Amino acid sequence: MRLRFTRVSERARYYERYLPFVIAILMMPLGYALTGPAPVFGTVVALLGLAGTLTGIYDLIQTQHALMRNYPLSSRMRYLLEHFRPEIRQYFVEDDHAETPFSREQRAVVYRRSKGIEGVRPFGTLHDVYSDGYEWLNHALATTSLDSQDFRIRIGGPDCTRPYDSSVVNISGMSYGALSPNAIEALNRAARAGGFAHTTGEGSISRYHRMGGDLVWQIGSGYFGCRDVNGKFDPGSFAENAADDAVKMIEIKLSQGAKPGHGGILPGPKVTEAIAEARGVPVGVACVSPSSHSAFSTPRQLCDFIARLRDLAGGKPVGLKMCVGHPWEWFALAKAFHATGIAPDFIVVDGGEGGTGAAPVEFADHKGAPLRDGLMLVHNTLVGVGLRDRIKLVASAKIITAFDICRISALGADSVNMARGFMFAIGCIQAQSCHTGKCPTGITTQDPDRYRALVVPNKAERAARFHAATMHALKEACESSGLEHPDQFTPHHLMIRTSPREVRSAASLYDWLAPGVLLSEASAHPAFAKYWDRAQIDSFAMAG
Structure with missing residues (x-):
């Protein structure tokens, strides 16, 4: 049977x-x-x-x-x-706090603020405030009342003759070529309207970046916009572009979160006429950014390159963008800054969780130090060598709300750069098709039929409105904590739950170096104890 x-x-x-x-x-x-x-x-x-x-x-x-x-x-x-699994999961399955890669709550905040919709929430928080890792900012009984939400920091060390008063919230580097012309133009118009800066990305300055917004010109290993016929750095073309009044700062890109090599390959196989014009490469030829810089190969040579760019740029601030990798390489840079007396005016610390147009899953998931760990290491090192007051730190990776800004400021940042936040503001729906050239909203595509649907004036207004609303929320966060400026947040303001019955401040949970301590004695901090003495300024390799 x-x-x-x-x-x-x-x-x-x-x-x-x-x-x-x-x-x-x-x-x-x-x-x-x-x-x-x-x-x-x-x-x-x-x-x-x-x-x-x-x-x-x-x-x-x-x-x-x-x-x-x-x-x-x-x-x-x-x-x-x-x-359709990603769309089904995004719209019908995932909860409001599942960050894959950005949560529904994070996206909704940007959409509401960019559209000018009230963003208050009734009935209290949706977070479990007693779960491990929950964080909050302490408020003050003696609050402040601020007249302006236009928080700024001055970027420019002693060797900089043309410092820049930067907003504390700016647009992170996204190249034309990775983003559509309409998207780049909308972001730059928003930067002009809101009085904040727009980083070009390593694809250099395109015609769509020239809409009146302040620019941070990013220089990658391909030296796009300042290269000779062999792809090497060309001082003449660099000086010509750097003289543009719109260019406020220069940023040397060493690495980024999801693409931690020194440059990598830019999205898009063959370039159009407008991309070729911006990057200084032939039309129709594959556009490759080499894996390492040819202008320097040691920490000391990087310092010389920084000084050279600052001189060619007429005294404008010159900085670095990096995702922390081998700690001894970063320590070698810090030692070189101190030994040569030549230091960058700012350092953008990108987190390993930071996105890019496309990256192998191994890189996206398991390469590069996450933002908090990388930022605290950089901050501690600069404090330990007595250079922290001279160099501004910019944090970049999955920062959306004013709380994100306050939290990362408490851990050492002076300002932040946003990429995805501004993409959401101009219409990104997190379709995760950036690498296909078929972006449904016309943001990450070079297909005219797709990006023409992105109406520049409307999207520029939305991006500017998002920035203004974020700055307003940041102002209220500062006032409620009794502060005058976001840079006054310290590790003592940030509380972190470590168990259902224990809470610690970031000041006690993490190790913090005393000013100048690395110049006189060894640090008990594990990273410094292992690698500080093995870092050398004439090589990125670790000494034996």
Whole structure:
């Protein structure tokens, strides 16, 4: 009896494999029969049956997919659901706080603020305030009342003759080529309207960046916009571009979060005329950013390059962008800054969680120090060598709200750069198709049919409104903590729950170096104890 039942079950599963195909075949005569009493409906049924039958026949005879041969027609439902899985998860499955990569709550905050919609929440927080890792900022009984939300910091060390008064919230580097012309133009117009800075990305300054907004010109290993015919650094073209009044600062890109090599390959296989014009490369040729810089190969040489760029730029601030990797390499840089007396005016610390147009999953998930760890290491090092007051620190990676800004300021940052936040502001829906050239909102594509739908004046207004609303929220956060400026947040203001019954401030939870301590004695901090003495200014390699 059991054997017979087993055989019946096997036959049932066998027939189930072909049931959709059989139904499609039967729909053709059924539709034909219905054309008499219901001509339109019958024709539709017959045509659907014909299409399904032809598709099923193709599935049976093709040799590329075993699943389709074993399950004609029905297997296609699996592929269809798999195709729409990210959208199904994003809109129907994930909760408001699942950061994959940005949560629904984070996106909603940006959308509301960019549209000028009230962002208050009724009935209290949705977070579990007693879960491990929950964070909050202490408020003050003696609050402040600030007249302005236009928080600024002055960037420019003693060797800089043309310092820049920067907003504490600016646009992070996103190249034209990775972003569409309309997206770049909208962001730059927003920067002009809101009085904040727009970092070009390593793709250099395009015609769409020249809409009146302040620019931070990013120089990558491809030296786009300042390269000779061999791809080497060209001081003449650099000086010409750096003289533009819109260019307020120069940023040397060493690495970034999800693409931690010294540059990597920029998105897009072959460049258009406008991209070629910005980058100084031939039209139609593959645009590759080398894996390392050719203008320097040691920490000391990087210091010389910084001084050279500052001189060629007429005294404008010159800084670095980096995601922390080997700690001894960063320590070598810090030692070189101290030994040579040549230091960058600012350092943008990118986190390993920071996004990019496209990156291998191994890089996106497991390369580069996360922002907090990298920032605190850089901050501690500069304090330890007595250079922290001279160098401003900019944090960049998954920063969206005013709380994100306050938290990272408490851990050592002077200002922040946002990329995805401003992308959401101009319409990004996190479709995660940036690398395909088929962005549904026209932001990360060079297809005119797609990016023409992105209306520049409207999107520029939204991005500027998002910046203004974020600055207003930041002002209220400072006032409630009794502060005058975000740079007054300290580790003592940030509280972190370590267990259901224990809470510690960031000041006590993490190790913090005393000013100048690395110049006179060894630090007990694990990273410094292991690697500080093995870092050398004439090589990025660790001494034996």
